[in-house]
Amino acid sequence: MNYENIRLDKSLYKAGGGFSQQLEALDPTKNYSGGELGKLDAFQRQLKRFDIKVSGKNSDTIAKFFQTSDSAALFPEYVARAVAQGAREEGQLAEIVASKTEINSLDYRSITTSLENSGSPDNLSDDIAEGAQIPETTIALNDYLVRLKKRGRMLCTSYEAIRFQRSDVVTVALSQIGAHIAKARMCDAVEMLVNGDGSIPAAEKINTASTALSYSDLLKLWNKFESFDMNVMLAAPDMMLELLSLPEFKDPACALNFQNSGSLATPLGATLIKSAAVPAGMIVGLDKRFALELITCGDIQVEYDKLIDTQLERAAVTSIYGFSKIFPDAVKVLERV
Numbered sequence: 001m002n003y004e005n006i007r008l009d010k011s012l013y014k015a016g017g018g019f020s021q022q023l024e025a026l027d028p029t030k031n032y033s034g035g036e037l038g039k040l041d042a043f044q045r046q047l048k049r050f051d052i053k054v055s056g057k058n059s060d061t062i063a064k065f066f067q068t069s070d071s072a073a074l075f076p077e078y079v080a081r082a083v084a085q086g087a088r089e090e091g092q093l094a095e096i097v098a099s100k101t102e103i104n105s106l107d108y109r110s111i112t113t114s115l116e117n118s119g120s121p122d123n124l125s126d127d128i129a130e131g132a133q134i135p136e137t138t139i140a141l142n143d144y145l146v147r148l149k150k151r152g153r154m155l156c157t158s159y160e161a162i163r164f165q166r167s168d169v170v171t172v173a174l175s176q177i178g179a180h181i182a183k184a185r186m187c188d189a190v191e192m193l194v195n196g197d198g199s200i201p202a203a204e205k206i207n208t209a210s211t212a213l214s215y216s217d218l219l220k221l222w223n224k225f226e227s228f229d230m231n232v233m234l235a236a237p238d239m240m241l242e243l244l245s246l247p248e249f250k251d252p253a254c255a256l257n258f259q260n261s262g263s264l265a266t267p268l269g270a271t272l273i274k275s276a277a278v279p280a281g282m283i284v285g286l287d288k289r290f291a292l293e294l295i296t297c298g299d300i301q302v303e304y305d306k307l308i309d310t311q312l313e314r315a316a317v318t319s320i321y322g323f324s325k326i327f328p329d330a331v332k333v334l335e336r337v
Helices: 019-026 042-049 062-066 075-089 091-095 167-195 215-223 237-245 252-261 304-308
Strands: 099-102 111-116 136-141 149-155 204-207 232-235 271-274 282-286 292-296 315-325 331-335
Touching: 019 042, 019 075, 062 075, 062 167, 075 167, 075 304, 075 315, 091 167, 091 271, 149 167, 167 282, 167 292, 167 315, 167 331, 204 215, 215 282, 215 331, 232 237, 237 271, 237 282
Parallel strands: 099 292, 204 331, 232 271
Antiparallel strands: 111 136, 149 315, 232 282, 282 331, 292 315
């Protein structure tokens, strides 16, 4: 089917997988391999079909989405992508998530792993004697369900208020909704890492030696990681200031890495991230490869009926997600006394 002949309507939002996935099934990108249209996804080809430009100095007004009933069906997906762009730009969560799982229901059980071995469970170098039992690693479902949350914002406007606004300006406003959702996700992620949720245990807490943070405090935190590596440190803003004031963090190599990559690396080899989601007086150390699982129930959701029908007075933009610790011991917390 040629992309210019696809019938667009609300049914593409109601089908499983979402609007973009349904479009891709009707108009596979692989069919355009090697050509200019192959550089676009199915949604972007529909924008091209109706000559709608959503970025750059020549971006069109929102009214252009509503020139036909088919092109109007593109508007909710444009909103969802603009919100998702803001969520990606507020990208701290990607730095601490080990795995992302997408589900199609509101019930989900994560896994738990236990290691059995003669002697210390961390000593995997022991020889296996002839006829002896081989050490086992058991993977099983957890007994508890992961609790999912809904976060979002209500988009309050009117078609008259935005119809003549250029889409690149509206994208900036919608991106702020995405940034809000991303900040809420980050707060929930930190809450899971630090306190668990009743079924999942809280992280082990180490107190600082005094009210003033010292490098020896960081060494105590680092030393608590036995089976895992501390490769990320999430610091509250007040602790971040104290960290950067330590002599060990004034190494020219650390400053050079920050200038080149925009990320701060500690003398301990961990990436340092400042986050307002972390409670004051706290540093969360973790092994990002094993600590946190993000569970999402679909992508950013918008009320497509209202958006297509230009009933924009109150349209919800939401995200449903939850978190689980894969290995609770992959997280430790340093807390000011």
